[in-house]
Amino acid sequence: MAAITMVGSNRSRLRSSSLQSWVNGFSPLSVGVDVPAEVQEFSRTLFNMRPDISLFVSKVIFSSDLRGVLGLVKVPCCIMQTAQDASVPASMAIYLRDHLGGRNTGEMLDTEGHLPHLSAPQLLVRKLRRALSR
Structure with a gap:
């Protein structure tokens, strides 16, 4: 396999191009494809x-494993999870609910994306109000 050597501006262009490709793919998945203004802002x-x-x-996000300390969290938590999250599967919300140390609840939000405050803010506010009133 031949080694590829890049110099200054070529390396910078590749990084910029890679970042742009990643952002253009990641943003609609994170926000939800039905909210173009929020995707653009994100x-x-x-x-x-x-x-x-x-x-x-x-690197910190993808290499951190805090499962061993979840039980130390003793305050009640409400886990909010979207029904279609490309970044975090629904099983993770169930795992958190079951392994955090407090009295926990879970709310499945009928929306897509990883950022419900952008994709479905009214729904999120409604669910948060309900959870906080308990």
């Missing part, structure tokens, strides 16, 4: 992040 915020910070945050 994309803008991702493009405005410094790449080194984005990489660091991604």
